[in-house]
Amino acid sequence: MSELQHTPLRDFHFAHGGRLVDFAGWEMPIQYRSILDEHRAVRRAAGLFDVSHMGEVDVRGPEANKFLQHLITNDVNKLFPGRVLYSAMCYENGGVVDDLLVYQRGADDYFLCINAGNIAKDLAWLRGQAHGFSVTITDRSADYALLAVQGPRAAAIVQSLTSAPLGLVKYYHFIEGIVAGVHCLISRTGYTGEDGFELYHAPGAAVELAEALLAAGAPHGLELVGLGARDSLRLEAGYPLYGHELSADISPLTAGLGRMVKLAKPCGFVGAEALRAEDAAGGTKRVVFFKTGDRRIVRADTPVIGSAGATVGRVLSGTLSPMLNEAIGTALVPASAVTEPLVVDIRGEKINLFLVKPPFFPLKNNL
Amino acid sequence: MSQIPADLRYTKSHEWVRLAADGTAIVGITDFAQATLGDITYVQLPKPGATLAARQVFGVVESVKAASDLYMPVAGTVAEINPALASAPETVNKSPYESGWMMKLHLTAPSELTALFDSAAYEKLLT
Numbered sequence: 001m002s003e004l005q006h007t008p009l010r011d012f013h014f015a016h017g018g019r020l021v022d023f024a025g026w027e028m029p030i031q032y033r034s035i036l037d038e039h040r041a042v043r044r045a046a047g048l049f050d051v052s053h054m055g056e057v058d059v060r061g062p063e064a065n066k067f068l069q070h071l072i073t074n075d076v077n078k079l080f081p082g083r084v085l086y087s088a089m090c091y092e093n094g095g096v097v098d099d100l101l102v103y104q105r106g107a108d109d110y111f112l113c114i115n116a117g118n119i120a121k122d123l124a125w126l127r128g129q130a131h132g133f134s135v136t137i138t139d140r141s142a143d144y145a146l147l148a149v150q151g152p153r154a155a156a157i158v159q160s161l162t163s164a165p166l167g168l169v170k171y172y173h174f175i176e177g178i179v180a181g182v183h184c185l186i187s188r189t190g191y192t193g194e195d196g197f198e199l200y201h202a203p204g205a206a207v208e209l210a211e212a213l214l215a216a217g218a219p220h221g222l223e224l225v226g227l228g229a230r231d232s233l234r235l236e237a238g239y240p241l242y243g244h245e246l247s248a249d250i251s252p253l254t255a256g257l258g259r260m261v262k263l264a265k266p267c268g269f270v271g272a273e274a275l276r277a278e279d280a281a282g283g284t285k286r287v288v289f290f291k292t293g294d295r296r297i298v299r300a301d302t303p304v305i306g307s308a309g310a311t312v313g314r315v316l317s318g319t320l321s322p323m324l325n326e327a328i329g330t331a332l333v334p335a336s337a338v339t340e341p342l343v344v345d346i347r348g349e350k351i352n353l354f355l356v357k358p359p360f361f362p363l364k365n366n367l
Numbered sequence: 368m369s370q371i372p373a374d375l376r377y378t379k380s381h382e383w384v385r386l387a388a389d390g391t392a393i394v395g396i397t398d399f400a401q402a403t404l405g406d407i408t409y410v411q412l413p414k415p416g417a418t419l420a421a422r423q424v425f426g427v428v429e430s431v432k433a434a435s436d437l438y439m440p441v442a443g444t445v446a447e448i449n450p451a452l453a454s455a456p457e458t459v460n461k462s463p464y465e466s467g468w469m470m471k472l473h474l475t476a477p478s479e480l481t482a483l484f485d486s487a488a489y490e491k492l493l494t
Contacts (some may be wrong), residue, residue, distance in 0.1 A: 036406045208489045295409045
């Protein structure tokens with residue numbers, strides 16, 4: 001058993017009552033006070049999240065654009081300096097290596113944000129795919145801490161600590177600036193469905209920045225938020241989590257993320273052929289979102305039962321929506337099953353799954 | 368620090384029992400249990416009239432993180448369940464020993480209570 005990695009904010013989390021757990025090999029706060037209360041604080045006012053475990057990668061060189069077009073499913077040419085793109089990168093068979101954010105800083109200068117649990121795998125994949133491209137790939141994960149401020153009050157809170165013109169930074173755009181004396185890449189992105197910012201900065205400044213955001217946010221109702229509420233917020237918003245709605249076995253098309261799969265890219269990309277075939281055939285399986293009208297949580301890996309009484313699929317993610325006060329989740333089912341009544345068995349009782357189109361809750365971001 | 372009222376009896380599975388003046392026993396889960404579970408989202412309780420043996424599963428408490436069985440501290444027949452918990456299960460987090468009580472029992476053998484932990488023994492279990 002290897003030692004858990006930790007962010008520069010571990011002592012900060014302890015001091016603020018954080019309950020730390022092993023998350024993908026990282027010692028991270030699952031909650032501070034209450035997952036449900038932290039969730040509601042983000043929807044009502046704002047939340048501060050330590051997501052420094054996320055990985056960062058520089059992709060630079062004269063063929064950086066060409067390499068990324070080959071690597072990811074979305075169209076890199078939608079980027080310009082200051083713009084952020086969400087995408088998947090796939091295996092040849094269409095399964096997903098990871099989902100990621102791509103930032104363009106300059107003509108030959110890109111920056112990737114990848115999932116913490118996938119850093120080693122992604123770097124090996126990136127380096128393997130880079131053969132033949134004039135591009136330099138650098139793991140920068142240890143050089144960045146990452147704090148997210150999310151919620152309707154996020155912009156006012158961050159703006160109170162910076163002279164950077166945040167009003168000019170639209171959703172999925174970024175600028176560089178000084179926040180509370182700390183140099184940051186200020187990205188108007190997030191994983192909650194709310195407006196907000198993700199602040200990439202030097203690990204040595206993380207405590208100072210976190211304290212400043214907490215102090216500036218308190219009058220606005222900002223609270224510290226752990227990974228427990230991060231998961232319920234993203235599920236309520238309808239966002240996928242790698243290893244659940246996206247994986248080596250679940251393609252972005254199966255996951256319903258066709259909008260980030262640009263099959264018509266003239267250069268092609270890794271996995272394009274398999275995804276084109278899946279698209280043409282309509283796909284045999286589908287990720288669906290459900291709610292139940294019941295408070296009992298339908299947990300991941302619960303079998304999904306079809307109209308004939310047999311297991312037809314399984315639950316991928318499940319939680320209690322703190323805003324709807326009912327169980328919500330995702331499941332992987334045959335495409336042919338989406339029109340039939342689906343149920344799960346919870347302790348001997350059949351619970352109906354009502355399929356819905358996410359988000360479960362009206363979102364206020366301006367995507 | 369967990370609250371451990373001196374006037375209750377406890378189990379190693381973190382239920383508590385309070386003997387009421389009318390001879391019934393009130394059952395709930397301890398402050399330690401609610402804090403460990405985190406946000407409680409659902410409490411499944413037996414129907415009044417059900418008779419259950421000591422250590423038999425009487426219900427389930429669900430939190431955001433997990434679902435856990437609840438065990439009968441002593442044998443008894445369910446006289447009443449807390450009606451507030453169906454719509455407000457978080458009451459167990461807020462007040463595990465008072466408004467977050469789970470059920471009232473008619474005891475099969477009141478002498479069984481003496482076999483349960485007192486507050487000092489339960490406190491020792493937690494340390």
